Amino acid sequence: MSTQQILPELSPASQALVAMHGGVPSGDADWLAALRADALARFGQTGLPTPKLEDWKYTDLKALNGANLVRPVDAPAANFGGQAGHRLCFADGRYVAAASKVDDLPGGVTFLSLSEAFMDMPDVLRSHLETADAGALADLNAAYLDGGAVIIVDGAEVTLALEFLATGEGSQMSAFHPRNIVIVKNGAQLTLLESQGGGGVYFANHVTSIAVEDGGRLNHVKAFNHSSEAFHTSLTQVHIGADGYYGSAVLDTDGKLLRNEIRIELAGEGAETSLAGAYLARGGRHTDHTTRIDHLAANTTSRQIFRGALDGKARAVFQGNIVVAEGADGSDGRLANNTIMLSEGCEIDTKPQLEIYADEVKCAHGSTVGELDDEALFYLRSRGVPETQARAMLVEGFVATVFDEFDSLEGVQQLRDGIADWLAGLEPGA
Amino acid sequence: MLEVKNLSASVDGKEILKGLDLAMGSGEVHAIMGPNGSGKSTLSYVLAGRDGYEVTGGSVTYMGKDLLAMNAETRAAEGVFLAFQYPVEIPGVSSMNFLKTAFNSVRAAKGEEPMDAMDFLKFVREKTKTLDISDEMLKRAVNVGFSGGEKKRNEMLQMAVLNPVLAILDETDSGLDVDALRIVGEGVTGLRTPNNSMLVITHYQRLLDYIVPDFVHVLSGGRIVKSGGKDLALELEANGYAEYSAEAA
Numbered sequence: 001m002s003t004q005q006i007l008p009e010l011s012p013a014s015q016a017l018v019a020m021h022g023g024v025p026s027g028d029a030d031w032l033a034a035l036r037a038d039a040l041a042r043f044g045q046t047g048l049p050t051p052k053l054e055d056w057k058y059t060d061l062k063a064l065n066g067a068n069l070v071r072p073v074d075a076p077a078a079n080f081g082g083q084a085g086h087r088l089c090f091a092d093g094r095y096v097a098a099a100s101k102v103d104d105l106p107g108g109v110t111f112l113s114l115s116e117a118f119m120d121m122p123d124v125l126r127s128h129l130e131t132a133d134a135g136a137l138a139d140l141n142a143a144y145l146d147g148g149a150v151i152i153v154d155g156a157e158v159t160l161a162l163e164f165l166a167t168g169e170g171s172q173m174s175a176f177h178p179r180n181i182v183i184v185k186n187g188a189q190l191t192l193l194e195s196q197g198g199g200g201v202y203f204a205n206h207v208t209s210i211a212v213e214d215g216g217r218l219n220h221v222k223a224f225n226h227s228s229e230a231f232h233t234s235l236t237q238v239h240i241g242a243d244g245y246y247g248s249a250v251l252d253t254d255g256k257l258l259r260n261e262i263r264i265e266l267a268g269e270g271a272e273t274s275l276a277g278a279y280l281a282r283g284g285r286h287t288d289h290t291t292r293i294d295h296l297a298a299n300t301t302s303r304q305i306f307r308g309a310l311d312g313k314a315r316a317v318f319q320g321n322i323v324v325a326e327g328a329d330g331s332d333g334r335l336a337n338n339t340i341m342l343s344e345g346c347e348i349d350t351k352p353q354l355e356i357y358a359d360e361v362k363c364a365h366g367s368t369v370g371e372l373d374d375e376a377l378f379y380l381r382s383r384g385v386p387e388t389q390a391r392a393m394l395v396e397g398f399v400a401t402v403f404d405e406f407d408s409l410e411g412v413q414q415l416r417d418g419i420a421d422w423l424a425g426l427e428p429g430a
Numbered sequence: 431m432l433e434v435k436n437l438s439a440s441v442d443g444k445e446i447l448k449g450l451d452l453a454m455g456s457g458e459v460h461a462i463m464g465p466n467g468s469g470k471s472t473l474s475y476v477l478a479g480r481d482g483y484e485v486t487g488g489s490v491t492y493m494g495k496d497l498l499a500m501n502a503e504t505r506a507a508e509g510v511f512l513a514f515q516y517p518v519e520i521p522g523v524s525s526m527n528f529l530k531t532a533f534n535s536v537r538a539a540k541g542e543e544p545m546d547a548m549d550f551l552k553f554v555r556e557k558t559k560t561l562d563i564s565d566e567m568l569k570r571a572v573n574v575g576f577s578g579g580e581k582k583r584n585e586m587l588q589m590a591v592l593n594p595v596l597a598i599l600d601e602t603d604s605g606l607d608v609d610a611l612r613i614v615g616e617g618v619t620g621l622r623t624p625n626n627s628m629l630v631i632t633h634y635q636r637l638l639d640y641i642v643p644d645f646v647h648v649l650s651g652g653r654i655v656k657s658g659g660k661d662l663a664l665e666l667e668a669n670g671y672a673e674y675s676a677e678a679a
Contacts, residue, residue, distance in 0.1 A: 014527065035481050199618045243477050261442060271518070278620050300673070373518075374481070374482075375518050376519075376520050378481065378502060378518075379514065379517070379518040379520070380482050380528075380532075381479075381501070381502035381503045381506070382478050382479070382480075382503075382505075382506055382511075382512050383506055383511075383528075383532035383535075383592065384503050384506035384533075384535040384536040384539065384592065385503060385531055385532055385535045386509050386535060387501070387503065389535070390503075393520075393523055393528075393531065394523070394524070396522065397520055397521055397522025397523040397571070398521065398522055399522075400522055403523065414582050
């Protein structure tokens with residue numbers, strides 16, 4: 001007797017995302033064609049994540065069902081901000097060679113677009129592109145692989161920039177799926193400055209796969225300033241070898257719905273990570289920062305601090321999970337999430353978690369939610385600072401400290417300026 | 431300069447000030463002394479414009495204007511300054527940034543251009559010398575991790591920078607050791623001019639060794655129950671507040 005498997009009914013958005021796939025590009029190598037086809041098949045089984053999944057309990061992509069999802073049009077016009085130095089630029093996820101700068105790279109630095117890398121180094125990419133265990137959005141990303149960067153730093157110390165711009169126009173929502181692959185070899189150091197933004201309606205589904213090998217160091221500075229009509233999902237997966245380090249400083253100030261998910265594997269002894277995030281939301285925006293850190297080896301360290309301020313009817317989600325595997329003794333994990341509510345109508349769901357299977361560990365987590373301190377507000381006003389400006393100063397002081405540890409890095413001042421820019425739009429309090 | 435008439439005010443529905451009268455002229459230093467719970471801090475908050483302090487009767491005229499009609503930042507722009515008994519910690523905001531923002535806010539309210547960063551730094555350094563405040567302290571977040579003495583010196587620095595017409599010093603001597611008291615006392619005295627008035631609110635006489643008042647008032651039960659010259663402070667130091675508490679009750 002055979003049982004017939006009943007597939008979950010796919011949402012309209014999920015169906016559209018499957019249907020718009022034009023099949024495997026003709027130029028693909030067999031392995032790549034198979035990888036894409038498998039990923040699409042998996043996505044066809046699951047569809048987009050829904051709140052039925054534990055990890056997606058507080059963030060619902062159902063608003064995509066009402067969108068007219070399309071593939072991005074060719075050669076969109078984009079005005080790139082022009083990051084100084086070496087950079088790769090992408091419009092709607094597709095590489096724009098004319099705006100990029102990749103000449104005169106230092107020795108030991110590979111920095112090229114994904115489409116070029118498919119031809120140049122298929123063997124390197126293969127394992128990094130696999131998404132079998134990474135969830136539906138990663139599968140969706142693998143099925144399309146619209147563009148992105150491949151970065152390999154070997155025996156060098158370098159700063160590189162990635163700029164993603166989207167140019168949604170009209171009522172159609174272009175959906176695109178960039179993929180970055182970053183490998184920091186033994187002892188190398190990379191500062192990666194990534195900016196994402198755009199105008200209009202679009203759905204940007206990014207995946208970045210990072211390997212920091214033994215003793216390597218990567219600092220990843222990300223500025224999300226998406227269109228207020230945009231949906232953005234981002235998954236960053238990081239594997240860190242012995243004594244390696246990954247630092248992440250993220251600023252998130254706009255986008256109708258944003259999910260920034262970071263998964264870290266501290267796989268080698270002495271591996272370390274530090275994640276800092278600031279989220280600012282007003283109007284009806286929804287922002288979600290979700291992290292998972294696996295301490296897989298002994299004497300590994302993780303630090304996380306995410307702070308935000310919410311105004312209007314904004315909603316924020318923070319989910320932070322520290323998992324210490326059996327045998328990962330001497331692990332040290334800390335996690336803090338602090339949110340200021342500036343209005344009656346805003347909402348935060350915060351869920352810090354610890355799962356500990358090792359014997360000797362130091363782990364701590366905590367989250368706070370509160371309003372601005374009345375006394376501090378009066379103190380500033382009594383010195384002549386107008387109320388709205390006083391509130392902005394207090395929020396800035398509260399939120400921007402998450403970046404203190406990263407101050408020496410290029411690009412961090414830009415994050416601080418981004419906080420000030422957002423606060424310049426603060427409305428007088430009720 | 432300041433005329434408080436029959437002022438009544440309540441906090442959380444409880445009446446604290448009950449018909450307080452006080453008149454101050456330009457350049458005068460008045461001390462208000464009184465036992466705990468007499469309404470000293472309430473008076474200072476009401477004059478500075480803190481939300482939650484409800485004026486239930488009377489009037490306050492400052493430089494010919496209705497002070498009670500102004501919000502806190504407008505009062506500051508008009509030259510009212512409150513030195514806090516417990517200066518507030520503001521994480522993430524450097525003392526220097528705080529000073530500059532306050533100073534330029536007051537200028538903006540008067541329709542003046544902001545002072546540029548270099549000029550302001552020079553201006554502040556002139557003020558910090560006498561108050562024993564280091565550049566390092568200016569870089570730290572406002573009052574965060576400051577000792578009691580540092581917090582009060584920081585208040586005096588703000589006062590020096592904002593150069594108020596009416597400075598209200600709320601228990602500025604509390605939490606200070608003898609040396610800190612001397613620095614703060616001399617700092618305040620150095621800020622005295624023929625045009626600036628000070629209202630020194632204190633429980634003890636010792637601050638008045640440095641800031642010599644022209645008038646001393648006893649506050650008890652939400653009213654001024656006795657006024658006199660500086661000798662009244664010494665008398666209170668010797669005899670305590672017992673007779674005034676009894677009078678109020």
